[in-house]
Amino acid sequence: MARPSKYPAELRERAVRMVAEVRDDHPSELAAIRHVAGLLGIGSPETLRTWIRRREIDAGERPGVTTEQAEENKRLKRENAELRRANEILKAASGFLRGRARPATEAIVRFITDHKDRADGGLRWGVESICAVLASHGVGIAPSTYYDARDRGLSAREQRDERWKDIIFTTWEKQRRRLGARKLWLRLRRDGHSIARVTVERLMRELGVSGVIRGGRKKPADTGERQTRPADLVDRHFRRFRTDQLWVADFTYVWTWTGWVYVAFVFDAYSRRVLGWRAATSMATPLVLDCLEMALFTRRREGATRFAGLTHHTDAGSVYTSIAFTERLADEHIDPSVGSVGDAYDNSLAESQIGLYKSELIHLEGPWRDIAHVEAATAEWVSWFNTERMHSSLDDLTPSEVEQIDYARHQSLETAA
Known part of the structure; x- marks a missing residue:
């Protein structure tokens, strides 16, 4: 209106x-x-x-254009935007709608929470719009039901699980990260904790920790269909001849007094510059999506208008192969590239850059209180890394200096042409 x-x-x-x-x-x-x-x-x-x-x-x-025509154009644009939004919501909810049974309310609430702030299709999705689209396809949930479930808080079991997770992880760390579920359960019993073995096994899976396996290291199972994952367009060849030809991305973990914090980065392979970064308390798709959006914003603020010809390379993590992330790359005409599974060098440039972040900031200046503490320090480090830190791989120049030289060289060539 x-x-x-x-x-x-x-x-x-x-x-x-x-x-x-x-x-x-x-x-x-x-x-x-x-x-x-x-x-x-x-x-x-x-x-x-x-x-x-x-x-x-x-x-x-x-x-x-008359006033009546202008109002009609606005109405048609609004209807078109609403249809695009509904279509994007349906694509994101395809996992729900594919099944025959109605998904659990907890799963629907989690889906709405993860997607309510998205704006694919031109309009913000919002709680009411998502509820309306889901209801029209047999997955009915009222906005009031969503808000009630969201604000209800943790159940008694979930509260107990959170307390046990801290104890289990702390004990696992004290035992040098070597104990599996059975021996960790025995250690907890020796320490006076009355907990079932199946509970230890379940919470270790949720924490993503495991014991040392004798013999060859067990690789994580690749349950996704191979043909659905983007191809590896880099094949370990990270050297490029100018900016915005290849971006590499990855994320890392930072332990704080309030729990794990996940920090994601996007780097330009040519200049090593940090283009985007994001810290969050959950390892989900919005973490890497927000990081990508910051990288796009950084380049657009500097004059970039299109990203065709750019390759975005990551490992085979589920957040990078998700539908929402790959569709966002397609919207910007960016070519996705995903390294091979079980390959320690498929994303070595991003891992090397993040190794500098861990060595120069996280391990050096910790311990860390919470996500706000990590965010503030990371912002300072990124600014220093981009503008002051000299890199031997860049002939002892900073990333900003390398990009300035690159822009000046190509502008000169374009002017000469």
Whole structure:
């Protein structure tokens, strides 16, 4: 809905009529407009001139889009945006709609929480819009139900699990990360903790920790279909000849007093510059999506208008192969590239850069209180890393200096051409 005018409709019509009546008494139309604007207390003569031009267009005396046509265009654009939004919501919820049974309320609430702030299709999704689209396809949930479930808090079991997770992880760390579920359970029993073995096994899976396995290291199972994952367009060859040819991305873990914090990065392979970064308390797709959005914003702020020809390379993590992330790359015409599974060098450049971050900041200046502490320090480190830290791989230049040289060289070539 358009913002209402601070001037009443009757005043606008009267002002237009008065200009027509006194036009012959003034040397020009502009003089008549200024005179009437002063008489009626209209703040700017330009406002009155706009009303006159609008009346002339609506009356067919001047070419242009009439008020009725403009309103119709706005309505059609709004409907088109709403249809695009509904389509994007359906694509994101395809996992729900594919099944025959209604998903659990907890899963629906988690889906809405993860996607309510997205704006794919031109409009913010929002809780009400997602609920309406899901309800129209047999997955009914009212906005009030969502808010009630979201604000209900943790159940008694979930609260116990959170307390046990801290104890289990602390004990596992004290035992040098070597104990599996059975021996860790025995250690907890020796320490006076009454906990079931199956509980230890379940919470270790949720924490993503395990014991040492004798013999060859067990690789994580690759349960995804191979053909659905983007190809490896880099094949360990990270050297590039200018900026915005290859971006590499990865994330890392930082332990704080309030739990794990995950920090994601996007680097330019040519200049080693940190283009985007994001810290979060959960390892989910929005973590890497926000990091990508910051990288795109950084380049657009510096004048980039298109990203065709750019390759975005990551490992085979689920957050990078998710539908939402790959579709966002497609929206910007960026070529996705995913390294091979079980390959320690498939994303070595990003891992090397993150290794510098851990060595120069996290391990050096810890311990860390919470995510706010990590975010503030990371922001300072990124600024220093991009503008002051010299890299031997860049001939002892900083990433910013390398990019400035690159821009100057290509601008000179374009000018010569």
